[in-house]
Amino acid sequence: MADTSYLDWPFFEPRHRDLAARLEDWAASNLGQIDHSDTDAACRALVRALGDAGFLEHSASETGDLDVRSLALIRETLARHDGLADFTFAMQGLGTGAVTLFGSDAQRQEWLPKTRSGQAISAFALTEPGSGSDVASSTMTATRNGDDYILNGEKTWISNGEIADVYTLFARTGEAPGAKGLSCFIVTPDLPGFEVAERLETIAPHPLATLRFKDCRVQATSMIGGPGEGFRIAMSVLDVFRASVAAAALGFARRALDESLNRVSNRRVQGAPLAELQMVQGHIADMALDIDAAALLVYRAAWTKDSGAPRVTREAAMAKLFATDRAQEVIDTAVQLHGGDGVRSGSAVETLYREIRALRIYEGASDVQRVVIARQTLAQHHRG
Numbered sequence: 001m002a003d004t005s006y007l008d009w010p011f012f013e014p015r016h017r018d019l020a021a022r023l024e025d026w027a028a029s030n031l032g033q034i035d036h037s038d039t040d041a042a043c044r045a046l047v048r049a050l051g052d053a054g055f056l057e058h059s060a061s062e063t064g065d066l067d068v069r070s071l072a073l074i075r076e077t078l079a080r081h082d083g084l085a086d087f088t089f090a091m092q093g094l095g096t097g098a099v100t101l102f103g104s105d106a107q108r109q110e111w112l113p114k115t116r117s118g119q120a121i122s123a124f125a126l127t128e129p130g131s132g133s134d135v136a137s138s139t140m141t142a143t144r145n146g147d148d149y150i151l152n153g154e155k156t157w158i159s160n161g162e163i164a165d166v167y168t169l170f171a172r173t174g175e176a177p178g179a180k181g182l183s184c185f186i187v188t189p190d191l192p193g194f195e196v197a198e199r200l201e202t203i204a205p206h207p208l209a210t211l212r213f214k215d216c217r218v219q220a221t222s223m224i225g226g227p228g229e230g231f232r233i234a235m236s237v238l239d240v241f242r243a244s245v246a247a248a249a250l251g252f253a254r255r256a257l258d259e260s261l262n263r264v265s266n267r268r269v270q271g272a273p274l275a276e277l278q279m280v281q282g283h284i285a286d287m288a289l290d291i292d293a294a295a296l297l298v299y300r301a302a303w304t305k306d307s308g309a310p311r312v313t314r315e316a317a318m319a320k321l322f323a324t325d326r327a328q329e330v331i332d333t334a335v336q337l338h339g340g341d342g343v344r345s346g347s348a349v350e351t352l353y354r355e356i357r358a359l360r361i362y363e364g365a366s367d368v369q370r371v372v373i374a375r376q377t378l379a380q381h382h383r384g
């Protein structure tokens with residue numbers, strides 16, 4: 001049983017403890033029934049199941065508020081049970097984050113009831129073949145033409161690419177060079193000129209695609225916010241969701257520790273359980289310490305945002321960098337403690353080993369988080 005003592009920390013209110021307990025019960029009884037042999041079908045089933053159970057209501061908000069502690073608790077709990085369940089929940093939030101935070105009332109009313117109930121799947125389309133970490137160099141264009149914009153270019157590494165019903169997409173409208181010339185649009189896959197160019201396979205299967213847009217006409221009313229506000233919108237959305245990536249890493253790490261505790265308690269070496277060896281105890285101590293330290297950073301970032309901070313760039317970057325990097329280490333130790341069974345295909349720790357890797361790359365790679373933390377720390381020093 002995973003340690004839940006952190007729920008007593010002062011970051012949480014009774015409603016968070018209630019949410020964590022309800023989700024834990026639901027996940028334990030429902031997630032095992034989802035067939036993962038077809039990844040797209042599994043994602044669709046997971047979105048429907050999470051929607052029917054009411055948990056997707058926390059992924060987006062028609063009033064523009066997102067409770068980051070709830071987002072983080074849900075991601076942590078789902079990741080501990082099933083990485084794909086965490087992915088589907090996360091994408092419903094990230095894909096509609098721009099609508100929740102910056103959409104008009106009409107845009108919110110059109111899309112959020114559908115994504116929050118699980119009737120529609122959403123995606124976030126920012127990365128391009130030539131620009132991942134360097135978002136300001138995006139080249140996909142959106143050219144004004146009467147009441148429409150015409151989209152041309154490619155987006156790649158788009159989670160839920162091909163299965164999503166709605167995409168929030170960033171393209172260059174050219175008000176200024178670089179970051180200030182991007183805008184955000186709501187795009188649906190039925191638009192002529194929208195094409196899935198390629199599906200991308202990864203070490204942990206998720207629906208991922210490259211999308212191609214060729215003279216794809218989208219109504220100007222589909223723009224979220226104003227022209228030139230796309231970069232600010234994208235960064236604000238990532239600011240909220242980055243702490244939740246850290247929470248997912250925390251969930252993976254907690255599962256790795258649980259699996260390791262079972263293993264070292266039951267596996268006998270030289271006539272005694274592995275857990276009696278001091279060197280093994282040293283590994284268990286390091287894992288438990290990394291997990292608590294990561295949890296403190298995750299819920300510090302979430303609580304700070306929920307307490308009204310307009311941005312939590314530094315806190316979220318620290319949480320993501322630490323929680324994802326340490327989860328990688330915790331999971332690697334878990335594989336080691338499992339011996340040969342640790343690399344057996346389909347075992348829990350082998351699955352975690354593949355699942356964790358991408359979290360150190362997407363929504364800002366680890367070194368990019370270091371750059372962000374250093375900039376913020378230096379700026380604070382210079383302000384005095």
Ligand SMILES: Cc1cc2nc3c(=O)[nH]c(=O)nc-3n(C[C@H](O)[C@H](O)[C@H](O)COP(=O)(O)OP(=O)(O)OC[C@H]3O[C@@H](n4cnc5c(N)ncnc54)[C@H](O)[C@@H]3O)c2cc1C
Nearest residue numbers: 124125126127131132133157158159358361362363365367
């Ligand atoms: C599984 C997965 C899911 C994804 N889902 C989505 C999605 O839904 N939507 C979306 O838009 N994108 C998505 N992405 C894309 C992801 O956000 C990018 O892969 C990420 O931003 C890195 O961009 P890149 O791959 O182009 O790598 P690059 O930008 O080429 O960076 C490669 C490496 O260079 C180093 N680096 C880069 N910049 C700096 C810097 N400033 N300082 C120091 N080092 C640096 C880092 O080590 C980095 O890992 C996803 C990616 C993966 C793997």
